[in-house]
Amino acid sequence: MSLNDEALETLKTELLDAFNDEAPNKDALTERLSEIRSADIGEILEEMIEEDEALNTAIGVLNLLSDERSANVLGYLPGDSQLEVVGKLPDGQVLTLLEEMSSDERADLFNLLDEDRREALLRRMAHREREDLKRLASYEEGTAGAIMTSDYVAIASGMTVSQALMRVRQTAPDAETVYQLYILASDGQLIGTMSLRQLMVARPGALVDDIMIKDVISTMVDEAQEEVARVVARYDLIALPVIDADNRMVGIVTHDDAMDVAESEATEDFHKGMSIGALEDGVSRVPLWSLYRKRVMWLVLLVFANLFSGAGIAYFEDTIAAEVALVFFLPLLIGSGGNAGAQAATLMVRGMATGDVGVKDWSKLLGRELLVAGSLGLTMALAVAPIGVMRGGEAVAMVVSLSMVTIVLFGSLLGMCLPFVLERFKIDPATASAPLVTTLIDASGVVIYFSIASAILTSVAT
Amino acid sequence: MSLNDEALETLKTELLDAFNDEAPNKDALTERLSEIRSADIGEILEEMIEEDEALNTAIGVLNLLSDERSANVLGYLPGDSQLEVVGKLPDGQVLTLLEEMSSDERADLFNLLDEDRREALLRRMAHREREDLKRLASYEEGTAGAIMTSDYVAIASGMTVSQALMRVRQTAPDAETVYQLYILASDGQLIGTMSLRQLMVARPGALVDDIMIKDVISTMVDEAQEEVARVVARYDLIALPVIDADNRMVGIVTHDDAMDVAESEATEDFHKGMSIGALEDGVSRVPLWSLYRKRVMWLVLLVFANLFSGAGIAYFEDTIAAEVALVFFLPLLIGSGGNAGAQAATLMVRGMATGDVGVKDWSKLLGRELLVAGSLGLTMALAVAPIGVMRGGEAVAMVVSLSMVTIVLFGSLLGMCLPFVLERFKIDPATASAPLVTTLIDASGVVIYFSIASAILTSVAT
Structure with a gap:
């Protein structure tokens, strides 16, 4: 049976208490640890290392295990935690751990060490091991070479x-x-x-x-x-x-x-889909500064993109001033278009990531989206029409319904096509994130809505 | 080497042409197919079956393969395609195919057949096989029982x-x-x-x-x-x-x-993140009616949720009428809050799905989000302040900057907390989709913005 969160928490407390003692009973602890899986010990150590003062306990636990076992446990830790542990160990012990690690994990850890430490360790290795390690460590991150092992x-x-x-x-x-x-x-x-x-x-x-x-x-x-x-x-x-x-x-x-x-990769795509850059670690562990940087870039870019919506509104200021009730429907219309467009984009981005959708499928999918988005737009127009009548009369209802169909249709097609356009220009289609699609549709929606409004309301007025 | 898309396309055309002949050269085709992997043949057949008229060709291809091989290829097809093939085959042949399939795939296909066909097939099976199949077919979809095999x-x-x-x-x-x-x-x-x-x-x-x-x-x-x-x-x-x-x-x-x-599961979460229901097949193959249904529900619900934004605007109609320039910043402010909030929600939803984030991490993550979202809000306020000065003077700049910080902070915290609240109520946290979060923040954003505006602008005016 694997351990659940609660059992892990208990074991962690047990270990922390034991190492707080002047003379921990090492035999009893070794016995206890022998029943626990490496992946589970890894999880406990990871938590200990995050809480800085417990780093020494984590190292104490590792020292209770056989060399093979501690290399194994180390392999389950994220890179920065491995680095903290290794930073506290003498070269000789690091060398033993590296030898016991699988060749891909060895290369990953090696790549994280600083230049001096790497040199010191390489000097103490046998020729064959050194060459194998140098070779594996030389492959670019994100390629087959970087995740492969030479132990086959x-x-x-x-x-x-x-x-x-x-x-x-x-x-x-x-x-x-x-x-x-x-x-x-x-x-x-x-x-x-x-x-x-x-x-x-x-x-x-x-x-x-x-x-x-x-x-x-x-x-x-x-x-x-x-x-x-x-x-x-x-x-x-x-x-x-x-x-x-x-x-x-x-x-x-x-x-x-x-x-x-x-x-x-799926996590990275999830984050990209919301305009968050690739995080180097889980969200609960990544440094705050890094989290800020990965989120801020697109947010600020989109602030400026959003100015186009504002400019659209400024252009139609007279129309708005004449019929302030129109503003009531603005968030609703551009929001709906954004939602439908983000749906269409996500369906394509994920389809491309799983290999279900290829560039060659574009025209077929365009036809399908036209039908589905058209039906969605009509449904949503029907939903909003009565409210239009209630708030602004029949003319406003007509403007709002017509705008809804147009914006949903336009937004969906834009959301659907954007990933293909990006792919064509060799940009990751996942860049067509919900915030980007939504912002583009917001600006277009403003123009569509008020254009229809000024056309219809003017003709009604005259 | 695996086949690329182009090679697959060529082979497909080759097969279609061959079967268009009166008397296809079966030996040559069998020879050709022997070099192709089952997964690749499966992909070609899947495309053929989608184009209805080529269903017979697909069956012709299957008949060229050994029983074991065709069962194998069949296993690579999605359920509805398997069903179309099996619908054209006599009971005897279906029985042979079922026997050759691995036990989990056998149970999946069996579950798709209609009652009569199932009865007919069960009658012709040996007792042991029948019991094994009935047992495997009885496990609920989405559980370990439904994806396991008894061939161990x-x-x-x-x-x-x-x-x-x-x-x-x-x-x-x-x-x-x-x-x-x-x-x-x-x-x-x-x-x-x-x-x-x-x-x-x-x-x-x-x-x-x-x-x-x-x-x-x-x-x-x-x-x-x-x-x-x-x-x-x-x-x-x-x-x-x-x-x-x-x-x-x-x-x-x-x-x-x-x-x-x-x-x-990742695909389902991607779609849920954009308020799309779980699709029973890839986006390029799922029936249009189904695609419409899976997208429309939340879209229409959100139309009504968006009315709250409208109601907020209606409530502040006088403030707006007094200073129409405020509308210029509306999409920008609620859009930015929505983006930041959707980011925060996505980080939590994905963290929960991968096991990186648990309910117990809530308070720690809340503190982190407070710091990060505060910094994001300040950065975005700085970006938008000069535009506020340009378009409406210093008072408007102050309103817009203050609103930006408040909305981004509020939106991020809302987006971060919602998945935890849903989890607590045993609702899938992925329901905290970007459209839902964005819509909630839109409505709150309107209220925050115009409250700040009427407070500050009134005090400036007096």
């Missing part, structure tokens, strides 16, 4: 099934996954793959080359991580092999890392 | 390592995954688990009971599917065992199904 099971072309099984047993303790095997030619080129399942039911004397699957799904080392996650999801893979420009195998991305990427 | 590797307590390995080899062709094994007591209770990796390096004569992990992470059969996906992600599992109320094992949820759930 490589089988040399020409091996028999029983030789391959032996190799699996040997590498089992270190490999990230042993369930998918990769067959490499002597120059390191990836020429085939097979699952451990296939290997286990194959004739022991057969050559792996004869039973492997030659048409391997793979990805390039500089491929974007969200695309990597999509391929893993689409083909239900346990791991996706990563190759370099020469088709040489350099690593694998495992299903659990792909799932983490998919989750963080 | 069960190892009887008391087996030796070599006996267990034999069992793995025997079940390899049928099991959904053989990489995680479950040790069951004679009454079916789940008492332990081990990975195939552990089994492979263990001494052949050892008892599985001695090396298994007894503290199994499992889930209840009626647990919500999003929680299941979260547990799989949190503990990096290949599969999560599902147990019933008596701790008897009933199935597993595999990592790929968990990833699909996480994606569709």
